[in-house]
Amino acid sequence: MTKNIMIVGVGGQGTLLASKIIGKLFVAKGFDVKVSEVHGMSQRGGSVVTYVRFGDRVYSPMIDKGEADYILSFELLEAARWTEYLKKDGILITNTQKTNPMPVIIGAASYPENIEEKIKGLGLNLDAFDALSLAEAAGSAKAVNLVLLGRLSRHFDYADEDWLAVIRECVPEKFIDMNIKAFYAGKEVK
Amino acid sequence: MKKLMLGNEAVARGLYEAGCSFVSSYPGTPSTEITEEAAKYDEIYAERAPNEKVAMESAFGASLAGKRSFCGQKHVGLNVAADPLFTISYTGVNAGMVIVVADDAGMHSSQNEQDSRHYAIAAKLPMLEPSDSAEALAFTKLAYELSETYDTAVILKMCTRVAHSQSIVELGERVLPDPVPYVKNPQKYVMMPAMAKKRHPIVEERTAKLTAWAENTEINRIEEGKDHSLGIITASTSYQYVKEVCGDTYPVLKLGMINPLPVEKIKSFAASVDRLVVVEELDGIIETHCRSLGLAVEGKETFTCMDEFSQKTVARDLKLPFEEGRAFPEEVPARPPVLCAGCPHRGMFHILNKNKVNVLGDIGCYTLGALAPLSAIDTTICMGASVSGIHGFVKSTPENAKNTVAVIGDSTFMHSGITGLVNIAYNESNATVIILDNSITGMTGHQQNPTTGINLKGDPAGKINLEELVKSIGITDVAVVDPYKLEECDKAVKAALSKDCPSVIISRRPCALLKNVKHPGAISCDTDKCVGCRSCMQIGCPAISIRDKKAYIDGTLCVGCGVCAQLCRFGALPERKEF
Structure with missing residues (x-):
């Protein structure tokens, strides 16, 4: 049975590192894995999405509407944008940080209000929390990705060491401790 | 050893294992990482050329000198290199030469959605098309074998979803080909009219031989299905969507070689099914080929020639069931890419x-x-x-x-x-x-x-x-x-x-994201002085927004370039520092 994880955010937030870490984890666990990324123009502050799929045999590298078991969202508006991709019984984990897109900055559109309530109103499982503050407390605002991965790890029956091993493989040595701290901050948040 | 690799990284691995020793490319999404990754192998000389035409001609020069060579570009890059492409087809190669073209269906990072398979047909060059990273590696190596066996440059066609998806590959060893000396041969390499006229029939004979090869190669394979009321011919990433949706219900003819296309294999596949459908992104190349064989086939009237596909679009078009999601109940503002904070x-x-x-x-x-x-x-x-x-x-x-x-x-x-x-x-x-x-x-x-x-x-x-x-x-x-x-x-x-x-x-001014570029650091707005006139907003900086009717600077984005401060008439933003 193939499981689908989507990672969504704003270009430059570190979504690619998050997909790299979970991709490696599932390979280490013996699954067939596909990870699809977007490079190029959208990385310049645009809406970005990465798909991670794992199972016995994975064909498509993409995840479509109604197919995601988990969505990890780095920003609240992006959570709203990609809500439609969640399975009915999937889980949407989101950072509550808000980053205004250019149409909002210049006044051509407005940032929707009460996003969390509206997503819950669809009957979907939402896990929203302030990952940015936890990342900053761990040492860097850039560690939001590890905080979210820590949160995701609660849904998998893997030993911490399995996660830490791939984190060590994927981040530069001098940032390993900080990233592990951020991972635990996400994992242990109430 | 098994490894999760981007399609582009797998092509680079294929170059390494095939003993390629010369790589020249101009960057272009989604092809860029092939050459970046190739440069990480000490055994490969890899360079950035000023443009794709120069890169292709340099790669041809290396092939001529007897070294396996490579150039890679995006679809529009091949337009730039089209001039050498068409004539290299006539001369053939000395050592193997492989050319990557990476299409961008869906235009993630491109100005058009052209289908580069037309180039293989127009230039009469063989084209292979992998559907995942493992094939990207294997086909790269195969392309060198074909190149040297049939005396031709070989095009490997990538697309965004194959180039930028990671899947599992099995790594092999680098095997160096036997040395090939350069031998003067003006009849083969000087393409003036008299000599080119003699080369053209050789090109046609080569295509006939490659068509025969296409009939028997394992990369054009039939995957059996239980229900022969429908048969699907597909290639590239579309194959993955078809398999995702259909599993082994319907027989599938999966094509790894896009030019030349087999004839008998397609005819016999068509004869084994009640209804023949071609699923291919962008133009109806395979479909047109089927029609030229007199086959009744469905293609572009169902599967659009625009945008990229997914398992859902394939399921919808085949009238198979699929899940719907629950959309956010109001319009979500777009988030287009923007010039970065501090962009010069x-x-x-x-x-x-x-x-x-x-x-x-x-x-x-x-x-x-x-x-x-x-x-x-x-x-x-x-x-x-x-x-x-x-x-x-x-x-x-x-x-x-x-x-x-x-x-x-x-x-x-x-x-x-x-x-x-x-x-x-x-x-x-x-x-x-x-x-x-x-x-x-x-x-x-x-x-x-x-x-x-x-x-x-x-x-x-x-x-x-x-x-x-x-x-x-x-x-x-x-x-x-x-x-x-x-x-x-x-x-x-x-x-x-x-x-x-x-x-x-x-x-x-150097790009603000370059590691060696030092900035003074984030500024903040003096809200006592700010009157909310929005003058600083004219420059579309993602670090500036309005909060409580005053300018607000996002300290995580601002680098302190000071451009906004030059627009403030009220001294609310600190004067720009020299740096």
Whole structure:
């Protein structure tokens, strides 16, 4: 049975590192894995999405509407944008940080209000929390990705060491401790 | 050893294992990482060429000299390299030569959605098309074997979803091919009419031989299905969507070689099913081939020639069931890409917008200057088109010389802006060209180029001096400005437009994202002084927004470039520091 994880955010937030870490984890666990990324123009502050799929045999590298078991969202508006991709019984984990897109900055559109309530109103499982503050407390605002991965790890029956091993493989040595701290901050948040 | 690899990384691995020793490419999404990854192997000489034509001709030169060679580009890059492509088809190769073209269905990072398979047909070259990373590696190696067996360059066709998806590959060893000496052979390599006439029949014979090969190769394989009421012919990433949706219900003919296509294999597959459907992204190439064989086939009337597919679009078009999601109940504002905080292009675009000039644009990060609120680009066509275009614009309507400029990046100028400037100098148009020199190839992710003085491997290299180059072409009015200084830019633009001669302004500041670039750090708004006039918002900086009717600077994004401060009339933003 193939499981689908989507990672969504704003270009430059570190979504690619998050997909790299979970991709490696599932390979280490013996699954067939596909990870699809977007490079190029959208990385310049645009809406970005990465798909991670794992199972016995994975064909498509993409995840479509109604197919995601988990969505990890780095920003609240992006959570709203990609809500439609969640399975009915999937889980949407989101950072509550808000980053205004250019149409909002210049006044051509407005940032929707009460996003969390509206997503819950669809009957979907939402896990929203302030990952940015936890990342900053761990040492860097850039560690939001590890905080979210820590949160995701609660849904998998893997030993911490399995996660830490791939984190060590994927981040530069001098940032390993900080990233592990951020991972635990996400994992242990109430 | 098994490893999760991007399709592009797997192609690079294939180059390594196949004993390729010469790589030359110009970057272009989604092909860029092949050459970046190839450069990480010490055994491969890899370089960035100024453009795709130069890269392909260099790769051909290496093949001629007896080394397995490679060049890779995006779909529109192959347009630039089309000239050598068509004639290399006639000469054939000495050592193996492989060419990657990476299409971008869905236009994630491109200006058009052309289907490069047409090139293989038009140039009469074999084309292989992998559907995941494992095939990307295997097909790269196979391409070298075909190249040398059939004396032809071989095109490996990638697409965004294969190039930028990671899947599992099995790594092998590097095997060096036997040395091939260079032997003079003008009949084969001098393509003047008399000799080219003798080569053309050889090309046709080669295609016939490759068609025979296509009938029997394992990369064109039939995967059996239980239900023969439907049979699907597919390739590339579309194969993955078909299998995702259909599993082993219907038989599938999976094509790994797109040109030439098999004949008998397709006919016998068609005969084994009640209804024949071709699932292919972009144009109906396989479908047209089937029709030419007299087969009844469904294709583009169901599966659109626009955008990329997914398992859902395939399921929908095959009228199979699929899940729907639950959409957010109101409109979600778009989040288009933007020029980064601290981007050196921003100051110049603000000045161009303020002066209400016509701006012929080009390809790069700075294309984003077309979006509001900077709204400072009128056209984007292809690499170099700004410089050539402004010549026609102001030559045909000289009155526009006072209110029109061209903008082009440093890397794009080296790629194909130089020849346009030569035309301006030679045919004497009163054009103003602004070279936005951010000292890197930005959009594709920081590749070095001939103006940076560093090569692909990160070592010191030759460095082209833009000012000297421009002057040597014959442009005498050359100014260099700092785009972080608005007044300086404004004066330079006005001065260039007022002169009755061609002008070049070099707007120079390194990309704000470069690691070696130091900035003073984030500024903050003095809310006691800010009156909320929104003057600082004119530059479309993602770090600036309005909170409680005052300007608010996002400290995680702001680098302290100080461009916004030059727009504040109330002293709410700290004065720009020199750095």
